[in-house]
Amino acid sequence: KAGVTQTPRYLIKTRGQQVTLSCSPISGHRSVSWYQQTPGQGLQFLFEYFSETQRNKGNFPGRFSGRQFSNSRSEMNVSTLELGDSALYLCASSLAGEGWAEAFFGQGTRLTVV
Amino acid sequence: AQSVTQLGSHVSVSEGALVLLRCNYSSSVPPYLFWYVQYPNQGLQLLLKYTSAATLVKGINGFEAEFKKSETSFHLTKPSAHMSDAAEYFCAVSDGRDDKIIFGKGTRLHILP
Numbered sequence: 001k002a003g004v005t006q007t008p009r010y011l012i013k014t015r016g017q018q019v020t021l022s023c024s025p026i027s028g029h030r031s032v033s034w035y036q037q038t039p040g041q042g043l044q045f046l047f048e049y050f051s052e053t054q055r056n057k058g059n060f061p062g063r064f065s066g067r068q069f070s071n072s073r074s075e076m077n078v079s080t081l082e083l084g085d086s087a088l089y090l091c092a093s094s095l096a097g098e099g100w101a102e103a104f105f106g107q108g109t110r111l112t113v114v
Numbered sequence: 115a116q117s118v119t120q121l122g123s124h125v126s127v128s129e130g131a132l133v134l135l136r137c138n139y140s141s142s143v144p145p146y147l148f149w150y151v152q153y154p155n156q157g158l159q160l161l162l163k164y165t166s167a168a169t170l171v172k173g174i175n176g177f178e179a180e181f182k183k184s185e186t187s188f189h190l191t192k193p194s195a196h197m198s199d200a201a202e203y204f205c206a207v208s209d210g211r212d213d214k215i216i217f218g219k220g221t222r223l224h225i226l227p
Binding site: 042094 | 150155156159204212215
């Protein structure tokens, strides 16, 4: 079966712009989580959605937002981009949404802010 | 609050030698613990997980990890390293209430010929 699909794979944006990243989870998975990966900070949790509800949010400014649709697909949006937002953004989906189930990761979207 | 500490941001071992990657965790509730591997320009792949069943957990590619509550450790081992094991490894913890995963900083494993 198809894995987690993230689009686009690469993105270059200018400071001050906004960007929307998309994540299609594995069919049947209802939980989607987002992570930011940078060389300095490592993997940091952004937010988690289960059945269209945000259940948890990491320590990121309000410029970072997300949503989940009824088909479990998720989007995250970053407004007013800053140079420091350059990172690999990873999406993960899981079946149970209870922490013990395996999280399947997409290949990520590499965002470069110039 | 939960946290994970991985000792050593870089580890080098010779091909055929034992691989040992160290991970210590902190959790106020019984944790779920994971090891993930990341190859260049790829997402993360689960190697193994501990969910309060057996304390010695076997994973893919010959890796295993042992949960030691008294030492709050979950070290990853493999008896004999292969060149294909060169990658970055992440230890992670979850409290099980949702799918939020807290990751360690990662350990890059280098395999010497």
